Amino acid sequence: MAAMSGAESVRLDRWLWAARFFKTRRLAVDAIKGGKVDVDGVRAKPARAVRIGQRLVIHKGPQTFEVHVDGLSEQRGPAAQAQMLYTETPDSVRAREQQRESLRAASAAQPRPDHRPDRRDRQRLADFKRGGRH
Template structure:
């Protein structure tokens, strides 16, 4: 045996299985792997079974349910991936099955364009949102 180094089995699209926190980071749902691990510790469902282990292995075909920001995301794994690449590459790793965001939530923020000072009306709207905890 000369220099036997064990390699992970991989197909043309990458490894067959991958850690849950690493995949969430590679698929660009979280900015860092530590944030992905924290989200897993708070609870992620893999094929409708709750897990809190960041080292849980997942494979293509698994369905994940987790919260990212204020949204509940439901995604089906299509591939494991090999690296954290650009957004189009990351979006090819999964199929998004999440319900669409209601227009009421999407349009709840004021439409201040950032050019110059906000008007008095814009400031009142921002204050109301902060008071309600929506910002």
């Protein structure tokens, strides 16, 4: 696929933002500085140039994305356009699916109350949390 912008490379923080991995560039910069993004197996800096064909590993919360850069863009566009900027590896997709299933199974095992707390229940809970009468 051809590049979305005329440049041969784009700053890593801009590309992550344009590809919609992060909601703001500031969040992208913080993730990069925190060591959550690798470019071709090497820890990167926010101003690192990203080129078509490079492999990125992005750790975002409990999820890990392994993607290949297919296009470049410095501007954030619609989600459909952002998905054209990269291809996620099958192993990455499979690992995230397994993680999603295990989280779903863990949440299903949690006990659920019979009903929502009413006003009296909420007051008792608040008193208990404050260390008051119970």
